[in-house]
Amino acid sequence: MEKITFAGLEINKISIFGLLFNKTMLLGYFFMALAMVGIYEIFDVRYFSAAANAHASGLNPTDPALKEAMRLAVFGDVGEVNRNIPWTLFIVNYMYMIYTGSGVIFIVALAELMGFHVIAKAAAGFMAVGLSMVFAGLFTIATDLNMLNMLWMVLTPNISAGMWLMLPLYCTYIPFVLFEIYLLLTNKREWAKRLALPILVLSIGVDLVEYYIQAKLFSMNTARHLWTEFPFLTFYFIISAFVSSLGVMGIYSYLVHKNKEEYNELMDLIRKAMLFFVSILALYEVFGYMTVDKDWSFFNSFRPI
Amino acid sequence: MNYAMALDYQNCINCKACEVACKEENGVQLGADKQRIWVGVVEGTIFGKPFANLYPSQCNHCIDAPCVSVCPTNASHFAEGGIVKVDPHKCILCKGCMEACPYDARFVDDTMVAVDKCTFCDHRSLEAGGTTACQATCPTKVRLFGDLDDENSDLVKLLKTKRFFFQKEYTNTLPKLFYILPDDEAYAKQSVSHDTIIHTWEDIKPLYEEAKNRRSKEWKK
Ligand code: SF4
Ligand code: SF4
Numbered sequence: 288m289e290k291i292t293f294a295g296l297e298i299n300k301i302s303i304f305g306l307l308f309n310k311t312m313l314l315g316y317f318f319m320a321l322a323m324v325g326i327y328e329i330f331d332v333r334y335f336s337a338a339a340n341a342h343a344s345g346l347n348p349t350d351p352a353l354k355e356a357m358r359l360a361v362f363g364d365v366g367e368v369n370r371n372i373p374w375t376l377f378i379v380n381y382m383y384m385i386y387t388g389s390g391v392i393f394i395v396a397l398a399e400l401m402g403f404h405v406i407a408k409a410a411a412g413f414m415a416v417g418l419s420m421v422f423a424g425l426f427t428i429a430t431d432l433n434m435l436n437m438l439w440m441v442l443t444p445n446i447s448a449g450m451w452l453m454l455p456l457y458c459t460y461i462p463f464v465l466f467e468i469y470l471l472l473t474n475k476r477e478w479a480k481r482l483a484l485p486i487l488v489l490s491i492g493v494d495l496v497e498y499y500i501q502a503k504l505f506s507m508n509t510a511r512h513l514w515t516e517f518p519f520l521t522f523y524f525i526i527s528a529f530v531s532s533l534g535v536m537g538i539y540s541y542l543v544h545k546n547k548e549e550y551n552e553l554m555d556l557i558r559k560a561m562l563f564f565v566s567i568l569a570l571y572e573v574f575g576y577m578t579v580d581k582d583w584s585f586f587n588s589f590r591p592i
Numbered sequence: 593m594n595y596a597m598a599l600d601y602q603n604c605i606n607c608k609a610c611e612v613a614c615k616e617e618n619g620v621q622l623g624a625d626k627q628r629i630w631v632g633v634v635e636g637t638i639f640g641k642p643f644a645n646l647y648p649s650q651c652n653h654c655i656d657a658p659c660v661s662v663c664p665t666n667a668s669h670f671a672e673g674g675i676v677k678v679d680p681h682k683c684i685l686c687k688g689c690m691e692a693c694p695y696d697a698r699f700v701d702d703t704m705v706a707v708d709k710c711t712f713c714d715h716r717s718l719e720a721g722g723t724t725a726c727q728a729t730c731p732t733k734v735r736l737f738g739d740l741d742d743e744n745s746d747l748v749k750l751l752k753t754k755r756f757f758f759q760k761e762y763t764n765t766l767p768k769l770f771y772i773l774p775d776d777e778a779y780a781k782q783s784v785s786h787d788t789i790i791h792t793w794e795d796i797k798p799l800y801e802e803a804k805n806r807r808s809k810e811w812k813k
C-alpha cells in the first residue's frame with residue numbers, strides 16, 4: 288500500500304471515502320448512534336423534563352407544565368438520580384473505561400521496562416486501545432456532568448478536591464500518552480531511541496500519579512466506607528485495573544494478532560499475567576473485606592440462606 | 593457565630609409540618625425525594641411490644657464537611673456561621689457531594705440542574721434573632737436553632753442541662769444537629785443503638801470550639 292510520511296510516521300494512503308466507509312467504521316457508527324440515543328434521553332430528562340418548585344403553584348397555578356410536573360412529582364420519578372444513589376451507570380462506565388484503558392497503558396510500559404520483547408511488537412496498538420478507552424471514559428463523564436457550568440472548574444477551582452485534579456491530570460496524561468505512541472511508532476529514529484528509556488520511566492510515574500488521584504477522589508467519600516477505606520486504595524485500583532486490562536488485551540490480541548507469528552507467545556504471556564493478578568486481587572478482596580467492616584463480613588459469611 | 597440545632601426528638605409526632613414549611617419557605621422542588629428536611633422513622637419491637645422512633649433530620653452543617661472538601665468548583669461552601677451552602681450556578685452536577693455526605697442530605701434540584709440542600713433558612717435574618725421555618729412551624733417544639741458561641745442562647749442553655757448524641761458520629765464530620773436524649777431512661781434506651789455515644793456540653797464543647805477555630809477561616813462573611 289502507498290504510504291505518506293508525516294513527521295516520521297508512515298501512514299497508509301487511502302481515499303476519504305475508504306476512510307469513512309469501511310467495516311470498522313460502520314461498527315463505530317452503530318455504537319455512536321446508540322450513544323446519541325442515550326445522550327438525547329439523558330439531556331431530555333435533565334434539561335427539558337417537567338419539574339416545578341413549591342412556589343410555582345402560587346405564581347402561575349394554571350400552567351400546564353406545572354400540572355405535568357405535579358403529576359410526575361406524585362406518581363412518577365422526577366429527575367435523573369435520586370438522593371441515595373447519586374452515582375449511576377455513568378460512573379460505572381467511566382470507572383471501567385478509565386481504569387481499564389490506563390491499565391493497558393501502564394501494563395505495556397511495565398512490560399517494556401521488564402524486557403518482554405513480544406509486547407513491543409504490539410505496544411503501539413495496545414496503547415491506542417488504552418487511550419481510546421480513556422477517551423470513552425472522559426466522554427461518559429462529560430455526558431454525566433452539567434457542562435454548562437464547567438467554566439467554574441477554572442474560575443473558582445478547589446485544587447485539593449480529587450474531582451478537580453482530574454482536569455490537570457488528563458490535560459497532561461493524554462498528550463503524554465500520545466507522545467509515547469508517537470515514539471513507539473517512530474522508534475527507528477535515533478532521538479526516539481535515546482528518549483525511549485526516560486519516557487518509559489516517566490510514564491510509569493505518570494501512571495502511578497493517575498491512579499493515586501483516582502483513589503484520592505474516591506477515598507474522599509468517607510461516608511461510603513466499604514470501598515473508600517479499602518487498604519491501599521491506589522494499589523487496589525491498579526491491581527483490579529490490570530485484571531480487566533489484561534482481558535481487553537487478550538481480546539485485542541485475538542482480533543488483531545491471531546494470524547501473526549507472535550500470537551502464541553503474546554497470549555501465553557497475557558494468560559500468565561492474568562493468573563498472577565487475579566490471584567493477588569482475590570487475596571486483596573478477602574483481606575480487604577475482612578478488615579474494612581467486620582460486621583459486614585460477619586453478616587455475609589454467617590447469615591442464614 | 594456558629595449555628596446549630598438541637599432536636600428534642602421524643603416530642604415529634606410526625607405531622608410533617610416542618611417538611612411543608614421548608615418547601616414553602618424555600619421554594620424547594622416538588623417530589624417526595626426532593627426534600628431539604630425529613631422525618632426518619634425507625635420501627636421495631638422489643639419483646640413483642642411495638643415501637644416507632646421518629647428522628648426529624650436535615651443537613652447537619654458539619655464543621656468538617658466532606659461535601660465541601662470534595663466539591664471541585666467550590667460551589668459547596670461555608671457561609672457565615674458555618675452554614676454549608678451550594679451556589680447553584682457554579683454546580684457542575686458531579687454529585688460528589690451527595691456521595692460524600694453521610695446523611696444523604698443533598699438532592700438534585702431539577703429546576704436548577706444543581707444540587708440543593710438545607711440552608712438553615714439563612715435569609716431569615718438569623719443574626720437579628722430570626723429562626724428557621726421548621727422551628728417556627730413545629731407544633732411540639734422539637735427543633736431549637738441557635739448559636740453555639742453564645743453561652744446565653746437558648747440552645748446552649750438547653751445543651752448544658754441535657755445529654756445528647758449525634759447521628760453517625762463515627763464518620764467524624766462534626767455534625768451540628770444535637771439529638772436531645774429523652775429524660776425517661778426506658779425511652780432513651782429504646783431510641784439509641786448500643787454503640788451510640790452520649791455526650792454532655794462540657795465534654796463536647798472543647799472539641800467543637802477547636803474545630804470551629806480551625807475551619808472558620810473558610811467561612812464566608
Ligand atoms: S450533613 Fe451532609 S450536606 Fe450537610 S454539611 Fe454534613 S456532609 Fe455536608
Ligand atoms: S454536585 Fe455541585 S455542589 Fe456537589 S460537589 Fe459537584 S459541583 Fe459541588
Ligand code: SF4
Pocket residue numbers: 603604605606607608609610611631648729730731732733734735
Ligand atoms: S413539625 Fe415538629 S412534630 Fe411535626 S414532623 Fe416536624 S419535627 Fe416532628
